[in-house]
Amino acid sequence: MNYWLIKSEPEDFSIDDLKALFPRTEPWDGVRNYQARNMMRDQMRMGDMAFFYHSNCKEMGIVGIMEIVRESYPDYTSWDSDGNHFDPKSTEENPRWFMVDVNYQRHLSRLISLSELKRYSQLSELPLVKRGNRLSLMPVQSTEWEFILSIE
DNA sequence: GCCAACGTTGGC
DNA sequence: GCCAACGTTGGC
Numbered sequence: 571m572n573y574w575l576i577k578s579e580p581e582d583f584s585i586d587d588l589k590a591l592f593p594r595t596e597p598w599d600g601v602r603n604y605q606a607r608n609m610m611r612d613q614m615r616m617g618d619m620a621f622f623y624h625s626n627c628k629e630m631g632i633v634g635i636m637e638i639v640r641e642s643y644p645d646y647t648s649w650d651s652d653g654n655h656f657d658p659k660s661t662e663e664n665p666r667w668f669m670v671d672v673n674y675q676r677h678l679s680r681l682i683s684l685s686e687l688k689r690y691s692q693l694s695e696l697p698l699v700k701r702g703n704r705l706s707l708m709p710v711q712s713t714e715w716e717f718i719l720s721i722e
Numbered sequence: 723g724c725c726a727a728c729g730t731t732g733g734c
Numbered sequence: 735g736c737c738a739a740c741g742t743t744g745g746c
Contacts, residue, residue, distance in 0.1 A: 579744085603729075603743095626744045684745080702727045704743050 572613060573710040574620035575632070575698060576672075585622045585634040585677060592674040595639050599647045599669045600655045606707040611642040611668045613709070620672065621710065621718070623698070624681075631683035632718065640671035678722050692717045 576598070578584065588596055601607055618638040624630055644665035647655040660666035688699045697708040710718075 577744090605729095630745075704728065706743085 572615060572618045573712060573715040574609075574614065574618060574638075575623055575696075575708050575710050576620045576636070577623045577625040577706045579626045580624045581627065584624065585636075585674070588622065588636060588672070588674045589634075589677070595671040595673045597645075597669050597671050599645050601645070601669065601706060602655070602657070602667060603706060606705060607668055609707060609709065610670055614638050614642060614670050616641055619675070619715070621715075625706075629681055629683065631681045631687070632678060633681050634677040635675040636672040637675050638670050639673045642668040642670050645669040680722065682718065682721065687718075690717070690721075 580586075583596075598610075601610060616638055620636050620638065621632045622634045622636050623632050644662070645655070645660075645667040647653050648657040648660035648665065648667045649662060650656055651658075655667075657666060684698070687693055687696070693699055693714055696710065696714055697703050697705055
């Protein structure tokens with residue numbers, strides 16, 4: 571099983587929004603970056619776990635855990651010319667973008683802030699803490715996953 | 723609100 | 735295929 575970290579701007583969609591849906595799931599639409607798409611499409615598997623990270627907000631950090639409950643399928647929001655995820659180069663016959671479905675699992679007992687995450691040498695290889703990182707979705711090594719849970 | 727980093731686009 | 739211009743991300 572793989573571990574992940576997935577960012578979301580809480581003003582857009584927060585972990586509380588995901589929790590409110592439970593037990594319904596959420597299609598993780600709107601990923602429009604090839605590197606992120608490839609990981610999502612080729613490596614994310616049902617049952618994988620992901621940290622929910624709040625980005626671009628006052629309290630940035632890891633706030634909870636979600637589970638991948640459906641493997642990748644075409645992101646139909648890319649076909650909606652009225653939506654803000656529209657991409658005219660993506661078609662039903664030849665979809666360019668993909669998404670997975672996620673389900674709320676739990677909040678962490680506390681928010682683990684970005685500034686705290688940056689302080690641990692155990693996490694120095696995590697793309698999140700590297701300079702200039704802009705990936706909205708990234709793999710987390712099992713050792714990193716367990717370390718983060720151990721400091722929760 | 724600013725701006726560095728970086729991905730994408732498009733002219734050549 | 736190069737690369738400048740441009741747009742976006744996201745921390746600060």
